[in-house]
Amino acid sequence: MKELCKKWGIKIGIALAVLVVLCILYSIIYRVNSVRDIFSDIQNEEAKLTEYIVYGTHLNLKGTVEIGETEVKDVDIYFRTINEENELIVDTKYEVNEGKISFSTSDLINEGIDLEALKSNTYYAFVRVQMANDKYKYYTIDNETDYKDVEYYTITRNGKNNRVYINFEKYNLEQREIDYMYIGVNYEKAPDNVYDVVIDPGHGGSDTGAQYNGYVEAKLALKYAKAVKEELEDLGLKVMITRDGTEGEEYGTRTVYNKDGRVNIVGASRAKYVFSIHLNSIEKPNSYNGVEIYAPTRCNLSFAKSFADNIVKYAKTNYSTLEVNYEVEDGVYVRTFRENELEESIESAKRKGYEPYDIKDYTPYLYMIREIGGIATGAYVDGRNTGYGKNLYYDSNIGLESYLLEIGYINNEIDLHNILENQDGYIEGIVKTIKDNIYGEDYVPPVKKEDKNTVKQRS
Numbered sequence: 001m002k003e004l005c006k007k008w009g010i011k012i013g014i015a016l017a018v019l020v021v022l023c024i025l026y027s028i029i030y031r032v033n034s035v036r037d038i039f040s041d042i043q044n045e046e047a048k049l050t051e052y053i054v055y056g057t058h059l060n061l062k063g064t065v066e067i068g069e070t071e072v073k074d075v076d077i078y079f080r081t082i083n084e085e086n087e088l089i090v091d092t093k094y095e096v097n098e099g100k101i102s103f104s105t106s107d108l109i110n111e112g113i114d115l116e117a118l119k120s121n122t123y124y125a126f127v128r129v130q131m132a133n134d135k136y137k138y139y140t141i142d143n144e145t146d147y148k149d150v151e152y153y154t155i156t157r158n159g160k161n162n163r164v165y166i167n168f169e170k171y172n173l174e175q176r177e178i179d180y181m182y183i184g185v186n187y188e189k190a191p192d193n194v195y196d197v198v199i200d201p202g203h204g205g206s207d208t209g210a211q212y213n214g215y216v217e218a219k220l221a222l223k224y225a226k227a228v229k230e231e232l233e234d235l236g237l238k239v240m241i242t243r244d245g246t247e248g249e250e251y252g253t254r255t256v257y258n259k260d261g262r263v264n265i266v267g268a269s270r271a272k273y274v275f276s277i278h279l280n281s282i283e284k285p286n287s288y289n290g291v292e293i294y295a296p297t298r299c300n301l302s303f304a305k306s307f308a309d310n311i312v313k314y315a316k317t318n319y320s321t322l323e324v325n326y327e328v329e330d331g332v333y334v335r336t337f338r339e340n341e342l343e344e345s346i347e348s349a350k351r352k353g354y355e356p357y358d359i360k361d362y363t364p365y366l367y368m369i370r371e372i373g374g375i376a377t378g379a380y381v382d383g384r385n386t387g388y389g390k391n392l393y394y395d396s397n398i399g400l401e402s403y404l405l406e407i408g409y410i411n412n413e414i415d416l417h418n419i420l421e422n423q424d425g426y427i428e429g430i431v432k433t434i435k436d437n438i439y440g441e442d443y444v445p446p447v448k449k450e451d452k453n454t455v456k457q458r459s
Ligand SMILES: [Zn+2]
Pocket: 202, 203, 209, 210, 217, 278, 279, 280
């Protein structure tokens, strides 16, 4: 009986092994055929990718397609998948000039392709051109930029992440070598050194920030930042804080571009967002009050607007009374270099003996918005001014979406009183904004271990 069992056991084992091998072979052949299918109706010419940027949670593509005499009805980016599930069509802006299409997924850097929304799959990218007769032409995308593959981890949601990799490869199709772009997405926990968001308490060390009646901006900002960090971690976010109060006197305005300075540690965090917390001040005490949210240029401002709205609502304060031409909505400010600041920057470079920085008309004035965004925001601290360190990520095509919150004026009696007495209200407004914009309003945070224990003890 024993012998018989053994014999049959071996037979079943062999049968299973053969089955597994057949399955693997089948899947390889099937896949090869499918990739071939994916490229079956492409054009001879490829689309040229001239710019690609990951800013915050979005991928933005720009490029050109030679189409000759063809009359164009519409252009979009079409992501095909082998199993035809989750295929994706992304609207593009485009114009046609002398037989050439110039396309762009968005003019705004925080829009385009939402990397957070992609489901697990492999997405083959095509520029799809709809012609006058309603037929389509498909072009694979050849990378003409200096930037190579990008690896991105989605924001932690209930302890889980997706790994998103943007890749450029070659494929041999009937003796023809084609360049193509694809995006691979799979479930994979983000490494420990990859964060979701960064909280940046302004100033620190020898840099106290503003002061009034014995109150110090750097200290109050830190107190707020720590409270925000704790609340965000309760939502399940991985949060980095740029300083924790243990920094010494050597920490200050001249160390932000050091290797371990706030610009470079934020750049290395691979987070998607950074929120800086500050208190405002003005020469004449009590002349202004209220909330100012500073946002990047060329952005959809809905995130910034909800910060302003929620802080006003939950902290029972008001939009800032500061009226300037860079106030774009109630409480939302987009500050670029002014004419005189540009001239001063050039003068200062000449005095110190280095080439002036390449500042563009959209360059944000605040360094925590500009330098953290890489090429998307025109970061420029490349080390040419030897008096400072260098932003190691100034020419990166991966940037963090950055907002600077001036929660109120330290030298306004009403604001200061509210900031000292009503911290919970401000924190609630800030945290609700981050939760709603990152996770959506319906998100239910995971239950904490301590909470489970507490429930147990009580019952
Ligand atoms: Zn400040």
